[in-house]
Structures are given as C-alpha cells and as structure tokens.
Amino acid sequence: MVTTSHKPTHQQVLQALKIASELGARYVSRRHLIPRKDETVLIVESDRLSAVKDGKRFFFHPSLAVIRKSNLDTGERDYLIESLNLNGNEEVLDCTLGLGSEAILISHFLPEGKVIGLEKSPIIKMIVEDGIKRKEKLYKWIQKAVERIEIMNADYKEFIRKTRRKFDCVYADPMFEHPSYDSSAMNSMRPFADNSAIDVEDIEIMKNIAKKRVVVKAKWNDSIFERYNFDRVMGSAKSGIGYGVIEV
Ligand SMILES: C[S@@+](CC[C@H](N)C(=O)[O-])C[C@H]1O[C@@H](n2cnc3c(N)ncnc32)[C@H](O)[C@@H]1O
Incomplete structure (x- = not known):
C-alpha cells in the first residue's frame, strides 16, 4: 500500500x-x-519517503557513509576504498546498492568517474533514489557524490549475464550469511532486502565484465571465502568483515 x-x-x-x-x-x-x-x-x-513493515520503518539516511568518510578524514583505513584502488575516473558497478552508503563513498573517490548501483528490491531502490534526490538536506561532499550515481532496479545475477558493457570495477556486498544486528540502519532495511547468496559462477561472470578488479564483501566466516579463491582478502579482524579482491 x-x-x-x-x-x-x-x-x-x-x-x-x-x-x-x-x-x-x-x-x-x-x-x-x-x-x-x-x-x-x-x-x-x-521531507522523505519511507516504508513500514513488521513495525520497522526504513528511510534513506547517509549516516554510514558519513561515519566512513570522517574515519578516513582522521587517517583510519577503509578496506573497501583500498581494495578498489581507484584512480578517480573509473566506472564502478555496485551490484548491491542497499542503503547506498558505499556507493556514495566510492563515488566520492571518483571525481571523473561514476557508480552504477543495482538494487533488486524496488522499495529499497525507490527510497534510496528519492533520498539522494533531496540533495539540499545532504552534506556538500555527498551532494557532489550522488550526482555521479546512477541507480537501477535490477537483479545483479541477471544484469551481469545480459550486459554487453564492461566496468572498471565490479563490487558486490550481498546480505551476510550470518547476519549481525548491530547496525540499526541495516536492521530497518532488512525486511525489504533480498537475501540470496553470491555463487562462484556469479563471481566468474563478474570477472568477464570487469576491466580491473572484482571486490566481494562478506563476513570472515562466510562460506564464500572457502568456496572462492580470491587473490587476496583485505579487512580487519576487529570488524569481522573481509573484502575479497580479484585482479582481472
Ligand atoms: C548488505 S546490503 C548492501 C549495503 C550497501 N553496500 C550499502 O553500503 O548500503 C545488500 C543489498 O543488496 C540487495 N541485493 C541482494 N541480492 C541482490 C541481487 N541479486 N541483485 C541486486 N540487489 C541485490 C539487497 O536487497 C540489499 O539491499
């Protein structure tokens, strides 16, 4: 409704x-x-579009991007940004847009490039797209970053198999196999999110459409790190999150 x-x-x-x-x-x-x-x-x-289900309300808020950017500003490492190793002019395919936080952060490092964000849930796509259009409420650096983000309602599994385009980097951050419930932003999105797992074959196809690298985010104990032999996995033991990197 x-x-x-x-x-x-x-x-x-x-x-x-x-x-x-x-x-x-x-x-x-x-x-x-x-x-x-x-x-x-x-x-x-x-002032916003939101979705309510099971008593949970989901709306766009760039809080996670803001925290990550301010950590970077104070000299902390960000393993997503390190693993993508961007020059600033690349096209990055973000297969799993979600809240759009990482797409915003990636786009900030692409002054001459762009991010194409795919999201399978039409509700999440619509809310994030509506949120980033209301630019006047956002920080200046986010206003600039979102101008370089294109959002599509698509299943990445289908998109990567059909597209004839190539992207410099392909990134995927599917819902965790073993979820952690410590992010309230993520918890409010959870009822609307698609929980399908990434397969080895998906990663092989991502390699075919990537010019530089493929990066996949998962928890350290996620089975994808056993099922796929990444060139390297970057991340901190403290966060429990790893970024599997494949150089193409
Ligand atoms: C963990 S969240 C991504 C969070 C995102 N990196 C961020 O910074 O907010 C995973 C998102 O991917 C979406 N998703 C899962 N499977 C998908 C698929 N096959 N195609 C497109 N989106 C998918 C989910 O609906 C969810 O919104």
Missing part, C-alpha cells in the same frame, strides 16, 4: 499515486489506512 502523511499536499498525493502505479500497489488515503499484518506501507511525507 502507498499512502501519505496526514494533511498531505497535492504534490504528495500525486507522488503517492505515481509510486502506487509503478509498484502495482494500492493507493490508500491516510485516513482510511488499516494495514494488514505483514503488509508493507510506503509513506510519502513532505
């Missing part, structure tokens, strides 16, 4: 109707909203 805030503007109602038609969902005026259990409700408000 798609609805608006109480006392919506005409513009909000039009946006809600447009979203409902795009998603093949019902538009329900807020006054008549009685969601069934397990039903997802998208809410168009004046």
Whole structure:
C-alpha cells in the first residue's frame, strides 16, 4: 500500500499515486489506512519517503557513509576504498546498492568517474533514489557524490549475464550469511532486502565484465571465502568483515 502523511499536499498525493502505479500497489488515503499484518506501507511525507513493515520503518539516511568518510578524514583505513584502488575516473558497478552508503563513498573517490548501483528490491531502490534526490538536506561532499550515481532496479545475477558493457570495477556486498544486528540502519532495511547468496559462477561472470578488479564483501566466516579463491582478502579482524579482491 502507498499512502501519505496526514494533511498531505497535492504534490504528495500525486507522488503517492505515481509510486502506487509503478509498484502495482494500492493507493490508500491516510485516513482510511488499516494495514494488514505483514503488509508493507510506503509513506510519502513532505521531507522523505519511507516504508513500514513488521513495525520497522526504513528511510534513506547517509549516516554510514558519513561515519566512513570522517574515519578516513582522521587517517583510519577503509578496506573497501583500498581494495578498489581507484584512480578517480573509473566506472564502478555496485551490484548491491542497499542503503547506498558505499556507493556514495566510492563515488566520492571518483571525481571523473561514476557508480552504477543495482538494487533488486524496488522499495529499497525507490527510497534510496528519492533520498539522494533531496540533495539540499545532504552534506556538500555527498551532494557532489550522488550526482555521479546512477541507480537501477535490477537483479545483479541477471544484469551481469545480459550486459554487453564492461566496468572498471565490479563490487558486490550481498546480505551476510550470518547476519549481525548491530547496525540499526541495516536492521530497518532488512525486511525489504533480498537475501540470496553470491555463487562462484556469479563471481566468474563478474570477472568477464570487469576491466580491473572484482571486490566481494562478506563476513570472515562466510562460506564464500572457502568456496572462492580470491587473490587476496583485505579487512580487519576487529570488524569481522573481509573484502575479497580479484585482479582481472
Ligand atoms: C548488505 S546490503 C548492501 C549495503 C550497501 N553496500 C550499502 O553500503 O548500503 C545488500 C543489498 O543488496 C540487495 N541485493 C541482494 N541480492 C541482490 C541481487 N541479486 N541483485 C541486486 N540487489 C541485490 C539487497 O536487497 C540489499 O539491499
């Protein structure tokens, strides 16, 4: 279902109707909203688009990108950025956009390049795309970074098999096999996310469409690090997260 805030503007109602038609969902005026259990409700408000399911509310917030950038500014290592080893003019395919935090961080390091972000969940794609369009609320460096991000609603497994394009780097960060629930931003996205695992064959195909490298993020105890022999895995033991790197 798609609805608006109480006392919506005409513009909000039009946006809600447009979203409902795009998603093949019902538009329900807020006054008549009685969601069934397990039903997802998208809410168009004046300052954001959010989705509510199972009592969890998901909306775009670039907090994780902000934390990562400020850690980098104080001299901390960021293993994603190190593993991509960017010159600044590359095209990076981010197969798993999610909250868009890493796409924003990568794009910051691509003043002459761009990020193409794929997201299988139409709801996550729509919320993140709406969030980055409301640029005036974002930090200046994020405003610039999001201008170089193109977002598509696509299943990367299909996209990488069909595309005739090549990308300098291909990055994938699927949902963890053994989830950790310590990020509230990630927890709110969880009900809408696709949980399919990455396969060895997916990585082989990513290699075919990458000009420089493929990077896959997973927890150290994720089976992909046993199933695939990466050239190297970078990351800190403290975070429990590794970035598997393949030089093409
Ligand atoms: C762990 S999150 C990615 C987080 C992201 N790196 C960030 O910085 O916010 C994984 C995301 O990938 C999406 N996803 C999972 N499988 C996918 C697929 N086959 N194609 C496209 N997106 C997929 C999930 O819906 C989820 O939004």
